[in-house]
Structures are given as structure tokens and as C-alpha cells.
Amino acid sequence: MENFIKLGRKIVAVARNYRKHAAELNNPVPEEPMIFLKPTSSYIQEGEAIRIPPGCNRLFHEVELGIVIGKRGSNIPYNHYLDYVYGYILALDMTARDLTEVGLPWNISKGFDTACPVSKLITKSALGDPHSARLWLKVDGIMKQDGNTSDMVHNIPKLISYISQFMTLEPGDVILTGTPDGIGPVIANQNITCGINDVLQMSFNVE
Numbered sequence: 001m002e003n004f005i006k007l008g009r010k011i012v013a014v015a016r017n018y019r020k021h022a023a024e025l026n027n028p029v030p031e032e033p034m035i036f037l038k039p040t041s042s043y044i045q046e047g048e049a050i051r052i053p054p055g056c057n058r059l060f061h062e063v064e065l066g067i068v069i070g071k072r073g074s075n076i077p078y079n080h081y082l083d084y085v086y087g088y089i090l091a092l093d094m095t096a097r098d099l100t101e102v103g104l105p106w107n108i109s110k111g112f113d114t115a116c117p118v119s120k121l122i123t124k125s126a127l128g129d130p131h132s133a134r135l136w137l138k139v140d141g142i143m144k145q146d147g148n149t150s151d152m153v154h155n156i157p158k159l160i161s162y163i164s165q166f167m168t169l170e171p172g173d174v175i176l177t178g179t180p181d182g183i184g185p186v187i188a189n190q191n192i193t194c195g196i197n198d199v200l201q202m203s204f205n206v207e
């Protein structure tokens with residue numbers, strides 16, 4: 001499972017899961033988790049660059065905690081969620097915001113090649129409490145996002161139990177848990193560095 005990318009399973013992403021982020025976009029906070037999919041062809045790892053998709057003039061960063069699923073399951077009970085978590089990753093849900101604003105679906109605006117930069121796997125023990133993890137992101141060294149997973153509207157057991165009512169979760173699937181506030185634009189030749197607690201940092205250039 002260290003190599004969740006090679007397994008090529010699905011990326012399930014959660015939208016508007018932090019109140020301040022929903023507010024910065026003037027969006028309502030959904031009562032139930034709001035889910036979309038990103039294709040696994042959008043994965044990149046450190047050493048690869050983020051590429052601005054054709055027609056995009058407002059590419060935005062979103063730093064997120066990702067959950068890597070370790071066991072197949074559907075209708076997973078809330079209290080059993082941890083049995084299905086293999087580990088975690090730090091991820092970017094890169095978003096072509098001008099394409100998102102054209103309307104739904106978000107397949108291209110959030111699914112273009114390079115739209116999902118990810119870290120290597122973080123073990124459960126290395127992360128500690130996933131509901132108390134600092135997520136931060138800097139663009140060219142300037143802090144833009146500085147949030148904490150304690151502010152998630154729908155927590156990890158809720159996300160796993162909710163999603164698995166509709167989609168069987170499989171080993172290697174990744175759930176992106178939504179972004180805290182502070183999202184903003186990046187342009188070519190800028191650098192994004194982000195981190196989670198003192199556990200891990202990663203860095204990507206925009207091409």
C-alpha cells in the first residue's frame with residue numbers, strides 16, 4: 001500500500017469541509033459531505049511539476065489531508081473506520097478555478113493532469129491524531145494557508161461511513177478531506193511548499 005499510486009484506485013474528494021473555506025467562496029456548508037472524484041492520472045509526486053491546464057488563468061492551491069484506504073469495505077460503520085485506514089498523505093487539490101466557476105461538473109477543473117500532487121505515505125503512528133493536524137502551505141515562501149484538521153465539518157469516521165454507503169472503498173483508494181481557508185492563485189515559475197505537523201513537507205514548482 002506504500003505504493004497507492006501504482007495501485008491506481010480512485011481518488012474521492014470532499015468539498016466545503018471547512019467552514020471558513022466555504023465562507024471565503026460564499027458557499028453554503030453542506031449538511032452531508034459533498035463528494036467528487038479526481039482521476040488517478042492527475043497524481044504527481046515530488047520532482048514533477050504542476051502544469052497549468054489549457055484555458056486556465058486562475059489556478060488555485062488547496063492543501064488537504066488525504067486518507068489512504070487499506071481494506072475493502074462498503075457500509076462501513078462509523079466506529080469501525082480505523083480498521084479501513086492504512087495511513088495518510090499530504091495532498092494538493094489543484095483547481096482551475098475559472099473552469100470551476102463555469103459550473104458543474106468539476107472533472108476538468110480538478111482532474112487535469114498534475115492536479116493531484118501527493119506526498120509519500122504517512123503511517124498512522126507517525127501522524128498521531130488525524131483530527132488534530134496542522135496543515136500549512138506557502139507560495140514562494142509566503143504563508144497562504146494555515147489550518148487544522150480539527151476544524152473539519154465532517155470528520156474522518158463520518159466521511160468513510162458516508163462515502164462507503166455509495167461507493168465500495170478499496171485498498172489504495174484515497175479520500176481528500178477538503179481544504180482549510182486561504183486558497184489562492186499560483187502562476188508559472190512559482191513554488192508551493194506545504195506541510196503537515198512536523199511530520200512531513202513537500203514542494204512543487206508550477207510550470
Ligand SMILES: CC(=O)CC(=O)C(=O)O
Pocket residue numbers: 013014015016017018021062093095100177178179
Ligand atoms: C470548490 C472547491 O474547490 C471545493 C474543494 O475542493 C474543497 O476542498 O473545499
Ligand SMILES: [Mg+2]
Pocket residue numbers: 013014015062064093178179
Ligand atoms: Mg479541495
